[in-house]
Amino acid sequence: MRKLFLLILAIPMILLAACGGENEANPEQGNESSESGESGEQDLVYATTSDAPGLSPIDTNDSVSSHVIEQIYETLFQRNTETGEIEPRLAESYETPDDNTWVIHLKEDIEFQDGTPFNAEAVKYTFETFLDPDRGAPRASLLAPIDTIDVEDEYTVVLNTSEPYGAMLAALSHSNASIVSPEADQNGDINEEPVGTGPYQFVEWEKGDEIVLEKNADYWRGEPTLEQVTFRVVPSVSTAISMMETGEVHFIDGITSEHSSRIEGNESINLQTNDGTPVYAFGVNYEREPMSNPEFRKALAHAIDRDAYVDTLDGLGTRSDSIVGEQVFGYEEGSENIGYEYDPEKAREIIEENNFDEETIEMLVPNRDMYINMGEVVQAQFSEVGIDVEMEMMDWGTYLDVSAEDEFDVSFFGWSNVTGDGSELLYPVLHSDNIGSSNRARYANDEFDELVDASRQTTDQDERQELIAQANELAVEDAIWVPMHHGVIAAAVHESVDNLELDATGSWELYQVTRE
Amino acid sequence: MINLIVSRIVQMFFLLIGISFIVFMSMHFAPGDPAKIIGGPTATESDISSIRANLGLDRPVLVQYKDYLVGLFQGDLGYSYQSNQSVNEAIATRFPNTLNLAVASIIVAIVIGVFAGIISALKQNSWMDVFTTTGALAGISIPNFWLGTILILIFAVNLNWLPAGGLSAPFWTVQGMKELALPAITLGTGSAALIARMTRSSMLEVIRSDYVRTARAKGVKEKVVVFVHCMRNAMIPVITVIGMNFGFLLGGTIIVEQVFAINGVGRLMIDAIADRDFPMVQGSVLLVASLFVIVNLVVDIIYAFIDPRISYD
Numbered sequence: 001m002r003k004l005f006l007l008i009l010a011i012p013m014i015l016l017a018a019c020g021g022e023n024e025a026n027p028e029q030g031n032e033s034s035e036s037g038e039s040g041e042q043d044l045v046y047a048t049t050s051d052a053p054g055l056s057p058i059d060t061n062d063s064v065s066s067h068v069i070e071q072i073y074e075t076l077f078q079r080n081t082e083t084g085e086i087e088p089r090l091a092e093s094y095e096t097p098d099d100n101t102w103v104i105h106l107k108e109d110i111e112f113q114d115g116t117p118f119n120a121e122a123v124k125y126t127f128e129t130f131l132d133p134d135r136g137a138p139r140a141s142l143l144a145p146i147d148t149i150d151v152e153d154e155y156t157v158v159l160n161t162s163e164p165y166g167a168m169l170a171a172l173s174h175s176n177a178s179i180v181s182p183e184a185d186q187n188g189d190i191n192e193e194p195v196g197t198g199p200y201q202f203v204e205w206e207k208g209d210e211i212v213l214e215k216n217a218d219y220w221r222g223e224p225t226l227e228q229v230t231f232r233v234v235p236s237v238s239t240a241i242s243m244m245e246t247g248e249v250h251f252i253d254g255i256t257s258e259h260s261s262r263i264e265g266n267e268s269i270n271l272q273t274n275d276g277t278p279v280y281a282f283g284v285n286y287e288r289e290p291m292s293n294p295e296f297r298k299a300l301a302h303a304i305d306r307d308a309y310v311d312t313l314d315g316l317g318t319r320s321d322s323i324v325g326e327q328v329f330g331y332e333e334g335s336e337n338i339g340y341e342y343d344p345e346k347a348r349e350i351i352e353e354n355n356f357d358e359e360t361i362e363m364l365v366p367n368r369d370m371y372i373n374m375g376e377v378v379q380a381q382f383s384e385v386g387i388d389v390e391m392e393m394m395d396w397g398t399y400l401d402v403s404a405e406d407e408f409d410v411s412f413f414g415w416s417n418v419t420g421d422g423s424e425l426l427y428p429v430l431h432s433d434n435i436g437s438s439n440r441a442r443y444a445n446d447e448f449d450e451l452v453d454a455s456r457q458t459t460d461q462d463e464r465q466e467l468i469a470q471a472n473e474l475a476v477e478d479a480i481w482v483p484m485h486h487g488v489i490a491a492a493v494h495e496s497v498d499n500l501e502l503d504a505t506g507s508w509e510l511y512q513v514t515r516e
Numbered sequence: 517m518i519n520l521i522v523s524r525i526v527q528m529f530f531l532l533i534g535i536s537f538i539v540f541m542s543m544h545f546a547p548g549d550p551a552k553i554i555g556g557p558t559a560t561e562s563d564i565s566s567i568r569a570n571l572g573l574d575r576p577v578l579v580q581y582k583d584y585l586v587g588l589f590q591g592d593l594g595y596s597y598q599s600n601q602s603v604n605e606a607i608a609t610r611f612p613n614t615l616n617l618a619v620a621s622i623i624v625a626i627v628i629g630v631f632a633g634i635i636s637a638l639k640q641n642s643w644m645d646v647f648t649t650t651g652a653l654a655g656i657s658i659p660n661f662w663l664g665t666i667l668i669l670i671f672a673v674n675l676n677w678l679p680a681g682g683l684s685a686p687f688w689t690v691q692g693m694k695e696l697a698l699p700a701i702t703l704g705t706g707s708a709a710l711i712a713r714m715t716r717s718s719m720l721e722v723i724r725s726d727y728v729r730t731a732r733a734k735g736v737k738e739k740v741v742v743f744v745h746c747m748r749n750a751m752i753p754v755i756t757v758i759g760m761n762f763g764f765l766l767g768g769t770i771i772v773e774q775v776f777a778i779n780g781v782g783r784l785m786i787d788a789i790a791d792r793d794f795p796m797v798q799g800s801v802l803l804v805a806s807l808f809v810i811v812n813l814v815v816d817i818i819y820a821f822i823d824p825r826i827s828y829d
Contacts (some may be wrong), residue, residue, distance in 0.1 A: 051599075053554070053598040053599045054599055054600070059585060061563075062556070133566060136567060138554055138555050138556075138566075138567055139558070139559075139561055139563065140562075141559075141562065146814075191600065206609070206779070207599065207609060208606070208609070208610060208779040208783065208784060209779040209786075228744055232682070232777070233779065234681055234777040235673050235773075235783060236777070238678060239681045240681075240777075243682075243777075244670045244683070245673045245680075246672050246673060246676060246679070246680050248680060248682070267611055277566070288706070393693075394547075396553070396790065397549075397552075397790060398546075398547040398548045399550070399551050400553060400556075401549045402547060414557070416754055427594065428558060428560070431718075434560060436561055437559060437561045437564065438557060438558060438559065513721070
C-alpha cells in the first residue's frame with residue numbers, strides 16, 4: 001500500500017522532472033532557469049530568513065539591511081576581520097588636533113556607482129542628513145556627538161564634536177555610517193535604489209523575494225570576481241539548507257546549534273565559524289525587590305551552570321564571565337573568570353539565610369533563537385536551589401516593548417555589538433541614561449556611569465581600554481548581567497565558495513569571494 | 517440571482533468596515549510597538565520617539581483610524597511602517613503567487629479527493645475503500661509543515677527532481693508546475709482528504725436512491741449512471757466543502773509559503789504581524805476576508821447551475 005502511495009506521488013513528479021529537463025535545454029528560456037535559482041559560475045545566492053526593510057544606511061537599522069548595504073556602500077573606516085583593528089577604508093588617514101576635532105583625509109579619485117565624485121562634500125552631506133531630525137534616521141544616536149562638519153578642502157573633512165567621543169572610529173566603521181551618493185539621495189530614494197562606492201551595485205529588488213546586485217566593474221580596489229549576487233528570502237532555515245543541498249543557495253549565515261549537525265553531516269556544505277562580538281546574558285530588573293538585593297543576585301549567579309548550558313550549543317557559543325567579550329575592544333585578558341562560579345550549595349545557603357525561597361520570580365523569555373533554551377535551562381537550575389520561577393514566553397515585538405518597561409523580574413538580553421567597541425556595549429545596555437530603552441536591566445550605578453562616560457569621552461585608546469575593563473568588572477561583580485554565552489558567528493557555505501571571511505561582528509564582505 | 521449578488525456586495529461592504537475596525541484596534545492595543553521593533557534593541561528613547569513621530573503613531577488612535585478609512589475609500593491601503601512600500605503594491609505583487617498556490621492546491625485536492633471518493637464509494641468495503649479512507653484520515657492528520665519538509669527532503673534533496681523552494685512562474689507553465697508541485701501537494705492533501713470523505717458519503721447516499729436504480733433498470737451504461745446521474749446530485753455538498761476549503765487553503769498558505777519560500781500574501785501577513793506593521797496587516801486581512809466572502813458567493817451561484825431546483829429569486 002505504501003508503494004502504491006509513493007507511486008501515485010511519484011508519477012506526476014517524474015513527468016515534471018522530465019519536462020524540466022527539456023526546459024533547461026531550451027536556451028530561449030534561460031531566464032527561467034536563473035530565476036529558479038540555478039546560477040552561473042560566478043553568481044552567488046545568499047539566503048536570508050527575512051527581507052531587508054530598506055537599502056539606505058541612513059534610514060535602516062537592522063542586520064538584514066546591513067548585509068546588503070555593506071556590499072553596495074563603504075564606510076570611512078573598516079574593522080579588519082583578522083586583527084579586529086579599525087583601519088581606514090574610504091579615509092586615507094586622520095588626526096585629532098584636540099579631543100573635540102577629527103580631521104579626516106579622504107582617498108582621492110573614487111566615484112560613486114552613479115558617477116558622482118566621492119569627496120568631503122559627500123561625507124558632509126551624508127552625516128548632516130543622518131543627523132537631521134526631519135529625516136528621522138533610526139540610528140541617529142550613533143553620530144549624535146558630532147556637532148558640526150566642515151569641508152577643509154576637496155578631500156579633507158573636519159568633524160567637530162560637542163564633547164570628546166572615544167568611540168568615533170568604531171562609529172565611523174558602522175554600516176549605518178556608510179557614505180551615500182548625495183546626487184542619488186537628492187534625486188531619488190536610496191532606500192529603494194541604493195548608490196554607494198562599494199564593489200557591487202544595485203540591479204533590482206523584488207520585495208519579499210530577492211535583491212539582485214551585480215559587480216561594479218569600476219570599483220576602486222579592482223573588479224570583484226563574482227558577477228552577480230542574489231539575496232534570496234527563504235523564511236525557513238531548514239528549507240534554505242535543503243536549497244543549499246540542491247545547489248540553489250550558496251551561503252546562509254546566523255546558523256544556530258539546532259541546524260549545525262545537519263550541516264556538518266553534509267559533504268558539500270562547510271560550517272564556517274568565527275568567535276564573535278555578540279553577548280547573550282541572563283539579567284535582572286535592578287529596580288525590583290528582591291533583585292535589588294546584591295545577595296539575591298549573587299545567589300542567582302551561583303545557581304546557573306553555564307558550562308553545562310554552553311555544552312548544549314555544540315561549539316556555537318563560548319563561555320566567559322566577562323560582559324565585554326574577547327573580540328570586543330576593552331576586553332582584559334583573564335577576565336573570563338571574574339564572575340561567580342557555579343556553586344548550587346552556596347546559592348541555596350544564601351537563599352535560605354535570607355528567606356528568598358518564599359519569592360516567586362517572573363522570567364521574561366523571547367520566543368526566538370536560543371533564548372528558549374536559555375529560559376528552560378535557567379528555570380530548571382533555579383528550581384534546584386529553591387527559587388520558584390514563572391516563565392513568560394512572548395514574541396519578539398512584545399518582548400521589546402515589555403522588557404523596556406519595569407514589567408518583569410528577570411530576563412535574557414542580547415547585544416550583537418556591531419561596532420565591536422566595549423563602551424558602545426556598556427553604555428546602551430547598562431548606563432542609567434538608557435533606562436526605559438536599551439538598559440533593560442534598569443541598572444543605575446553612579447560609579448559605573450562615570451567609568452563608561454569617561455571611556456566614551458576620552459580619545460586615548462589605552463585609557464579607554466582601562467576604563468572599559470574597570471566598568472565591566474564592576475557590572476560583573478554586581479551580577480546585573482550574567483553572560484550565558486558569547487556568540488560564535490556561524491555560516492553554512494557551499495563547497496564551491498572560496499575566500500569568504502566572517503567578521504567577529506557578524507558582518508561579511510563578498511568583494512574577495514570567488515566560486516569554483 | 518442579481519438580487520443575491522447585490523445584497524451580498526452590500527453585506528460585504530459593511531463586513532469589511534467592521535473587520536477593518538476590529539483589526540485596526542486590536543493591532544493598536546496589542547502589546548508591541550512598531551517604533552521599538554524598527555529601532556531594534558539598540559534604539560535609544562530619542563530614536564524611538566523620532567520613528568514614532570515619523571510614522572504618525574503619536575496621534576490619537578481614532579484620528580489614525582479616520583485617516584485610514586479615508587484612504588481606504590480612495591482605494592489606498594497606506595504604506596508599510598517597515599519598508600515604506602505601498603500596501604497596494606505589496607499585495608499586488610504577492611497576491612498572484614498566493615492565488616497560484618491556492619488554485620494549484622485546490623486542483624490537487626479536487627482531483628485526488630473526488631477521484632478517491634468516487635472509487636471508494638463504488639467499491640465500498642474493498643481494499644481500495646480501506647486505502648482511501650485510511651489515506652484520508654492520514655491526510656487530515658498530517659501537519660503541513662511536516663509534510664512539506666519531508667517532501668522537500670525526498671523529491672528535492674534526495675531525488676533532485678524538483679526545486680526545494682521559490683516560485684517564479686504561474687501554475688499552468690512547466691516551470692510553475694515544477695515549483696508548485698510540492699507546495700500544492702502539501703497544502704492540498706488536507707483538503708483532498710476532506711473532499712474524498714464528503715464525496716464518498718454523498719455518493720453512497722445517491723447510489724442507493726430510487727432514480728439511480730431506475731436508471732440502471734433502464735439499462736443505462738454504468739459510466740453514465742455514475743458520472744451523469746449520480747455525480748450531479750452528489751456534488752452539491754462536495755462543492756460546499758470545496759468552497760469552504762478554498763477559504764481555509766488561503767489560511768494554510770501562511771505555513772506553506774514559509775516552508776517553500778514563496779513570496780505570497782500569507783507570508784506578508786505573518787511578517788507584518790511579527791513586525792507590528794499595522795497597515796500591511798490590515799491590508800492583507802481585508803484581502804483575505806474579501807476573498808472568503810467572494811468565494812462563498814461564487815459557491816452559491818454554482819449551486820444554482822448544478823441544481824436547477826435551487827433558485828435565489
